[in-house]
Amino acid sequence: MKENQKTYWKGIEQLTNEPSFVKNAEKEFPEYLPINENGEGSSNRRDFLKLMGFGIAAASLAACEAPVRKAIPYLNKPVDVDPSIPNYYASTYVNGGDAVSVVVKTREGRPIKIEGNKFSSMTKGGTNAQVEASVLSLYDKERLVGPKKGGSKTNWDALDKEVIAKLNEISAKGGQIRIVSNSVLSPTTKRAIGEFSATYPTAQHVSYDSSSAYGISEGNRRSFGTSMVPSYDFSKAKTIVSVGADFLGTWISPIEFTKQYSQTRKISAEHREMSRHYQFESNLSLTGANADYRTGIRPSQVGPLVAAIYNGIAAKAGQEKVNGGNAGDVAHLNSVINELWTNRGAGLLVSGSNDPVVQVLVNGINTMLGNYGATINVNAPLHFRQGDDQAMSSFVKDVNAGLVSAVVFFNCNPVYDSVEGKALQAGLPKVGLKVSTSDRMDETAALVDYIAPDHHYLEQWNDVEIRTGHFSLVQPTIAPIFDTRQAPETFLKWSGKTVEYYTYLQDNWRENFFTKQSDTSNFQTFWDKTLFDGVLETGGDSQAYTFDFSAVPAAGTSIAQNYKRNGEGLELALYEKITIGNGSMANNPWLQEASDPITKTTWDNYLTVSQAQAEEWGIKMDDGTTEKVNLTVGNTSVTLPVLIQPGQAAGTVGLALGYGRTSAGRVGNEVGVNAYPFITKLNGANVYEVFAGVSVEKTGESYRIAQTQTHQTYMGRTNVIQESTLSAYKKDTKAGREYPKIYKEGEYIQPSKITLWKGHEYNNHHWGLAIDMNSCTGCAACTVACQAENNIPVVGKEEVLNRREMAWIRIDRYYSSDAPVDDLIALEKASENPEVTFQPMMCQHCNNAPCETVCPVAATTHSTEGLNQMTYNRCIGTRYCANNCPYKVRRFNWFKYHDNTKFDKNLSMNNDLGKMVLNPDVTVRARGVMEKCSMCVQRIQAGKLAAKREDRRPKDGEINMACASACPADAIIFGDLNDKNSRISKALKIQEKKDGQGATERVVEEDRAYHVLEEINVNPNVWYFTKIRNEEKQSTEA
Secondary structure, three states: OOOOOOEEEOOHHHHHOOHHHHHHHHOOOOOOOOOOOOOOOOOOHHHHHHHHOOOHHHHHHHHHOOOOOOOOOOOOOOOOOOOOOOEEEEEEEEEOOEEEEEEEEEEOOEEEEEEEOOOOOOOOOOOOHHHHHHHHHHOOOOEOOOOEEOOEEOOHHHHHHHHHHHHHHHHHOOOEEEEEEOOOOOHHHHHHHHHHHHHOOOEEEEEOOOOOOHHHHHHHHHHHOOOOEEEEOHHHOOEEEEEOOOOOOOOOOHHHHHHHHHHOOOOEOOEOOOOEEEEEEOOOOHHHHHOOEEEEOOHHHHHHHHHHHHHHHHHHHOOOOOOOOOOOOOOOHHHHHHHHHHOOOOEEEEEOOOOHHHHHHHHHHHHHOOOEOOOEEEEEEEOOOOOOHHHHHHHHHHHHOOOEEEEEEEOOOHHHHOOOHHHHHHHHHHOOEEEEOOOEOOOOHHHOOEEOOOOOHHHOOEEEEEEOOEEEEEOOOOOOOOOOOOHHHHHHHHOOOOOOHHHHHHHHHHHHOHHHOOOOOOHHHHHHHHHHHOEEEOOOOOOOOOOOHHHHHHHHHHHHHHOOOOOOOEEEEEEOEOOOEOOOOOOOHHHHHOOOOOOOEEOOOOEEEOHHHHHHHOOOOEOOEEEEEEEEEOOEEEEEEEEEOOOOOOOEEEEEOOOOOOOOOOOOOOOOOOOHHHOEEEOOEEEOEEEEEEEEEEEEEEEEOEEOHHHOOOOOOOOOOOEEEHHHHHHOOOOOOOOOOEEEOOEEEOHHHOOOOOOOOOOOOOEEEEEEOOOOOOOOHHHHHHHHHOOOOOOOHHHHHOOOOOOOOEEEEEEEEOOOOOOHHHHHHHOOOOEEEEEEEOOOOOOOOHHHHHOOOOOEEEOOOOOEEEOOOOOOOOOHHHHHOOOOOOEEOOOOOOOOHHHOOOOOOOOOOHHHHOOOOOOOOOOOOEEOOOOOHHHHHHHHHHHHHOOOOOOOOOOOOHHHHHOOOOOEEEEEOOOOOOHHHHHHOEOOOOOOOOHHHOOEOOOOEEOOOHHHOOOOOEEEEOEEEOOOOOOOOO
16 A cells, blocks of 8 residues: 555645535536526536537437538649648747747648657757747637738738838938847848948847846856856756746747756656756746755745755855855755765756855855866857847837837847837837737737738748757748738848748858858758758757856855845735746637646636635635735736646745737737836846836725536545655555455455456557656646547636536646644644645546446447547437546537637637638537547548558557647657557566456556545556655654
8 A cells, every 4th residue: 555645635625625616516417507698506417408409300410510621622732732631841940039840730721730840859859838929829710910100911022122222311311120030940031131231231120028038148158257047958868947938938949958857757667767856936836846855935035046956066166155045944955955966967956046146056056066078068058038138128128218210120029028018108109110920910010100910930031040059940831811022022022032941041051051060062952951850950069168256255245235025015926827827829729728737727827826815815716716915016006817726835925927918919918917017127137037126006896706626525535646765666666556446255355356348359459648747747738639639629718617618638736735634723833834736637548438338329439449429410419428537637518619609719710710720630510419539540540541551550659649749858658569669568567468368457567556535447548657746754753
């Protein structure tokens, strides 16, 4: 049995056992049925049948409800396009200053799915929620259909003529011209901007980033003499320490870091080692949720804490200490210092602080530890976050002083997402010529004279240098849908160059990149291969960098002056969600409805507060119902709801950026509040913490936040999550495992020994999944990938509130503590900083599936390959299957979500343009039909057919589920259990089937592998691996 019996709870409601939570948890169907207009009263099966209008006629016509589309045959087939055959193109996702190497799947010329590019040594095939959802943004009707002048339509010739004339006039008078952008990662685009600046000598390029890392680049300039954001390699680190850096969620290059980090968390009987991760932070972040030791700190403690670590390492290294203020009593501080010193050259300290002086000390610590050249690479720095906060501040001051005559906003929206947004908006009328290249009428574009809309990244040619020596090409996967033009081509046009951008791009590569390789002497061969691979890697430089210790004393003095605790006053910590990010994709409903991994909320931002703080204010959360408060910082106030968040540091409140858009589009407008005005300045940089002047006032107004976590509960089933510690696992690989026994005739036996089932035989394939909870970070990439692959509808906030979200795979987030379930005081204390476990949960494809036996029309059946199948045109919607599913993974189509104006935020199904993203291999489900994870059966069939055409069996890895291929942590393994050489068979250590042994009776020898709810013997085809934490087991005895 388990040696560490813990108490698990899904949220505050379950922890406090709110009556409404208990009531809903015990209901057969917790969703409210809209029987009467006021939505009150209870619902039963009779009401349900009445609502659905199920009589004999309705049941017999159920199969006729699926949408019918006319098929139009090709008269003149385009080159390389075969109906029903997908094409794949290597390209690069680009959004502002972010870029990821990807592979784009197209059908009949339409991009429909984004996958990671395995040829990239950085992301290695991983993606995240934003990358997966970006394909829907291509088909957004809010995109501008052509150039505009003063809000009215114009044409490109007229726009070019007028803009060039005005630029020439301004330049002749010596007027100042500015190009404002986020970090530009494309070397060829930078060259085009250089051509523009050469034509107009007063032009200057100003770059900024909504989530700035200026503190890191400036800190490196002070430390090494060169502004840069170095590359980090978490895979080589045995001790990882993060002070406020959410490197698994949103910090700089999270996909790359997740891929590296997960390698240090994979363990087996043969490899019983893993990294140890310490996290210090204010808000509970995705990274903090995965840490072995997490400590809540105030934002004002960040500087003094880094200084304390510096002094601890300096004492061991024989360096001078600094006076960096007082961090106070911070848990695990001494352990961090000792372990970093012990693992010199195999440790890594990172900080999310954007204060340059803090980063100087971080660099000093890593230098004393010998981490440069091991876990940190300054010779191949990252090119993300090149923005200059001081240059942006100067630009806005110049605008307000009337010193800028022309400004071109190159694919950026500073009126919304920069701290100077209000000042910029006030000063723009003083600028004579204002141009934007935005693809939509955003907050900044609404204030300019001309809009020259850029292509979507899926429509353009370009290149990207993600880090020094690591290049990735962008190629179009569809002809431009609207009358748009690539922004760099616009700069060339205005510079008097008439060259097409594709030719300009090739010429640049011929001159500057072709010479960096020696594989071929033919440029076309080189170009074609690079285009096919999508990436080119030439390596970094070999320059030697030496840390300047003379920068340290001033940094310590600055920290001592600026990081002072404001008595008992509140402090504010701003952060980005992994779904919405900086808000540039706020009009993407897939991201709005993807629940936040930590809070499990959708369609909102809110003020996160600790349970103790909420009790002090007299605020309770009950089934998502909370209260609104007024948050005031300085002279800026907003009204927003409160969310009680376990793990929120005492004396702090958190607020997500990326919301409060006013010109994003139908989906993104007026969702949440804008937090960008709360960014403050420190040492010339934008910092995302407020140390003083924060006040919160109750309004008495109630509000409902749409959360998904408490909709289905396991109610005390303790073996759903099985976990242990590394020290226990080293002694016994069965550590943390629970082996349920069933009593029968005087003895306790395994549940599998008691069954009425004969068992299935899988003579061909037997598909299964293995999920490593040690690797899973909870990032939700799988959820959005599944939505894109399987045409899952967006139902909107109201339906989520009614418990009707449609996600096929959800990420269950569990809090846990060692406190006994009846010790309420200890449990409340545990909620201050609980341990967190993430568990992806989808249809378990049970061999003894309880859903199959109760369906009256055989709509859900078992395949000969181990899949639990849905036949949609048989389903009459009794929902018996959902009621009988112990995992609560079936979803019901309460309404017709396609072609229905009531669900206008379901963009992929309710306008002709949005429907272009739909996967033609997956049925769009009708009203009254049950749906669930199909284990991507369409991919399985396609893989089998491809192998059959070549007269062979499918090879392991050729077929993969959408969730598994998207996962940046490689936490999900899919494969054929009948193939003894498959990754899943090796991971599970499955014994070969003996004579007379059923397919489901084979022995799994991997000690960490278990089935959720094994005691009910539904025998799933999905295994989970125990969660192992690298922490010392703490005694719960007094």
